[in-house]
Amino acid sequence: MQRITNCLLTTENQCLMLQKPSKGWWVAPGGKMEQTETIQEAAIRELKEETGLTVEKPELQAVTTMVILDQNGDIHDEWMMFTFKAVQSTGELFEHSPEGKLQWQPINAYKTLPMADGDRFIFDHVFYGEGILYSTFYYNTEHQLLKSRRSSACQ
Template sequence: MQRVTNCTVIKDGKVLLLQKPSRGWWVAPGGKMETGETIKESAIRECREETGFTVKNPELTGVYTMVIEEDGKVISEWMLFTFKGTDYSGTMLEHSPEGELKWWDTDKTNNLPMAEGDRKLMQHSLHGEGIMFGTFYYSPSYELLRSRIDSDPTVKS
C-alpha cells in the first residue's frame, strides 16, 4: 500500500493549490512518502519541493484510505495523510515541477475542478476542526463511487 501526504498552505484567507497538468485538477501540494520518513517529514518535504515553501509545524487534519475499484475488485489502494500549515518560510517557486501554483480565496475552492474526495478533505482542512478519517472509493477514471467519513472534533493533532 502506497503512503502519500499533502499539505494545504493557508495565509490571509487564501490557500495555495497546485493544478496538475494531467487532468487540470487542483490539489494540495504533496506526494509519495520516502522510506524512513514520518508523515510530517514527508508533508514538509513534498510541500517544499512543489512550492518552495517550508511549512513549520503543520497540523494533521485527516487520515484517509483511497481505493480504486474496477468491476467490484480493488486494483489500487493508498493511505493519504493530510496536513494544513499557516506558518512557513521561503519563496514560492515561479514554476513548480508538478504544475501551476496559484493562491485561491478559501471560499472559491469548493467550485474548482478536483476529485470529489479531495474536495471534501480540503474543505475540512480549510474549515473543520480536529482530524477527519475516511475512505474514498473511486473508479479507474476517478469518479467517486462512494465514501465513508468519520470526523471527530475531539481528536487533536
C-alpha cells in the same frame, strides 16, 4: 499500499494550490512518502519540493484511504493519504513548480475548481471541520467517486 502526504498552506483567506497538468485538477501540494520518513517530515519535504516554501509545524487534519475499484468491483489500486495544514512558511515561492501551476486561491475556491470529489470533502474539513477527519473514498478507474465513509474525532 502507497503512502501519500499533502499540506494545505493557508492564510486568513487564501490557500496555496497546485494544478496538475495531467487532468487539470487542483490539489494540495504533496506526494509519496520515502522510506523511514514520518508523515510530518514527508509533508514538509514534499511541499518544499513542489513550492520552494518550508512550512513550520504543520498539523495533521485528515487520514484518508483511497480505493480504486475496477468494473467488477475488485480493488485495482489503494493508497493512504495524510493531509496537513500549515499557516506559516519561509522561503520564496517557485515561479514555476516542477509539478504544475502554483496559485494562491481564495479559501472557498475548492468548491468550484476542478478536483477529485473526495478532495472537496477533505478541503472542507481542513477549513471548517474540527479534529481529524478519518475517511475512505471509493473511486472507479475513471476517477469518479462511487461512495465514501467519513468520521471525525475531536482532539
